[in-house]
Amino acid sequence: xxxxxxxxxxxxxxxxxxxxxxxxxxxxxxxxxxxxxxxxxxxxxxxxxxxxxxxxxxxxxxxxxxxxxxxxxxxxxxxxxxxxxxxxxxxxxxxxxxxxxxxxxxxxxxxxxxxxxxxxxxxxxxxxxxxxxxxxxxxxxxxxxxxxxxxxxxxxxxxxxxxxxxxxxxxxxxxxxxxxxxxxxxxxxxxxxxxxxxxxxxxxxxxxxxxxxxxxxxxxxxxxxxxxxxxxxxxxxxxxxxxxxxxxxxxxxxxxxxxxxxxxxxxxxxxxxxxxxxxxxxxxxxxxxxxxxxxxxxxxxxxxxxxxxxxxxxxxxxxxxxxxxxxxxxxxxxxxxxxxxxxxxxxxxxxxxxxxxxxxxxxxxxxxxx
Ligand SMILES: NC(=O)c1ccc[n+]([C@@H]2O[C@H](COP(=O)([O-])OP(=O)(O)OC[C@H]3O[C@@H](n4cnc5c(N)ncnc54)[C@H](OP(=O)(O)O)[C@@H]3O)[C@@H](O)[C@H]2O)c1
Numbered sequence: 001x002x003x004x005x006x007x008x009x010x011x012x013x014x015x016x017x018x019x020x021x022x023x024x025x026x027x028x029x030x031x032x033x034x035x036x037x038x039x040x041x042x043x044x045x046x047x048x049x050x051x052x053x054x055x056x057x058x059x060x061x062x063x064x065x066x067x068x069x070x071x072x073x074x075x076x077x078x079x080x081x082x083x084x085x086x087x088x089x090x091x092x093x094x095x096x097x098x099x100x101x102x103x104x105x106x107x108x109x110x111x112x113x114x115x116x117x118x119x120x121x122x123x124x125x126x127x128x129x130x131x132x133x134x135x136x137x138x139x140x141x142x143x144x145x146x147x148x149x150x151x152x153x154x155x156x157x158x159x160x161x162x163x164x165x166x167x168x169x170x171x172x173x174x175x176x177x178x179x180x181x182x183x184x185x186x187x188x189x190x191x192x193x194x195x196x197x198x199x200x201x202x203x204x205x206x207x208x209x210x211x212x213x214x215x216x217x218x219x220x221x222x223x224x225x226x227x228x229x230x231x232x233x234x235x236x237x238x239x240x241x242x243x244x245x246x247x248x249x250x251x252x253x254x255x256x257x258x259x260x261x262x263x264x265x266x267x268x269x270x271x272x273x274x275x276x277x278x279x280x281x282x283x284x285x286x287x288x289x290x291x292x293x294x295x296x297x298x299x300x301x302x303x304x305x306x307x308x309x310x311x312x313x314x315x316x317x318x319x320x321x322x323x324x325x326x327x328x329x330x331x332x333x334x335x336x337x338x339x340x341x342x343x344x345x346x347x348x349x350x351x352x353x354x355x356x357x358x359x360x361x362x363x364x365x366x367x368x369x370x
Contacts, residue, residue: 001325003326013258014257018290023322025303028306030052030116030117030306031056033162034113035118036118036157037060038095038153039121039122040062040121041061041068044121044297048302048305050075052306053088055306057087058087061088061089061091062095062122063090064100066090070090073090091104093149095120095149096135096141096144096145101156102156105153105157113160114162117165118157118165118167119301121169121170122149123263126219126222126223126277126280142222145226146223147233154167155358161249163248166250166308168304168305168308169234169253171254173257173320174224174279175224175230175231175328178227178228179328181221181228218277231318233352234252235316235333238251250313250316257297258290258297259293259297260287261294269285300320300321300322317330
């Protein structure tokens with residue numbers, strides 16, 4: 001499938017998915033398997049956690065708010081038979097706070113359990129109302145929350161991944177709009193030095209108008225880049241796994257399409273939003289008419305978490321509606337020689353290490369990828 005066909009299908013899925021035949025991931029017996037799902041107290045994460053628990057898995061809901069997390073545990077348990085309460089738990093983690101991620105992983109180390117499914121799902125469209133766009137170290141809050149927290153968590157928990165572990169990242173169709181940051185800078189002979197510098201196909205043409213009206217840059221470029229990094233991470237993590245002989249571990253990224261969840265209630269839409277974040281404004285206004293139900297949007301993630309290591313499911317790829325799609329990362333990869341890919345992906349990987357303050361093996365690790 002070509003890149004442009006994938007983009008066209010993604011747009012169709014956003015608008016017409018309610019008319020599609022519902023996805024039907026096969027039921028697997030996950031008894032004895034352990035899953036961690038971040039951002040599992042609502043929306044897609046809660047649906048994934050519920051579906052995995054219904055297939056028999058022990059599930060840890062990794063949530064930043066214990067009150068909401070405990071309510072989510074009660075909701076999952078209520079859908080299971082009486083033994084269910086012994087295998088659904090809520091653990092606290094704020095993936096936007098790397099110290100909290102470290103604390104979560106330290107606690108897991110004490111628990112010492114093997115992880116069969118690690119689902120990085122927690123995410124935000126923009127920083128919570130009234131909060132800053134960057135953290136105390138100047139890192140983009142959306143990027144930290146949607147991606148860097150997952151990177152650090154995977155780094156720390158890698159040693160606990162079982163031999164057939166599946167790592168799944170809830171990415172987004174929105175990752176395509178990072179094209180201005182991932183492709184155009186290359187053609188211009190340099191990488192963007194910040195998220196806002198990169199632009200993007202949605203934001204770029206609006207830049208001058210926003211400047212004229214005194215409206216700041218919306219979070220769409222950050223969101224798109226964070227989602228593109230998730231897709232790239234799935235590919236690179238797979239390569240890292242595959243560097244071990246007889247590897248059975250897998251990594252996958254997926255888009256839930258346009259799914260009705262609480263995320264759209266978390267950002268206000270005014271006339272300014274139509275200029276700063278037109279895509280988010282459009283999605284919020286049309287959600288009730290167009291978006292699919294939460295459980296439907298979660299199904300590709302459930303399928304990859306439960307079946308991701310099985311034959312016929314390509315490893316390290318990007319999926320939508322249980323179909324492999326060509327991602328922006330696939331496009332970039334296809335334009336580079338092996339050597340260019342090795343150098344460029346290695347440098348991005350080292351950037352993630354710098355940003356999270358972790359050393360995931362020697363620096364050469366990423367250079368041996370691919
Ligand atoms: N809905 C869609 O159409 C759509 C489309 C593409 C991609 N996605 C992706 O799907 C994922 C799930 O979103 P959703 O639509 O299901 O929305 P949601 O219901 O708002 O779920 C997001 C979850 O992430 C949690 N979260 C946010 N920031 C966190 C942090 N710093 N630490 C820990 N947990 C945090 C939220 O917890 P709180 O309740 O405490 O805020 C919530 O549980 C996100 O990554 C989103 O980007 C959604």
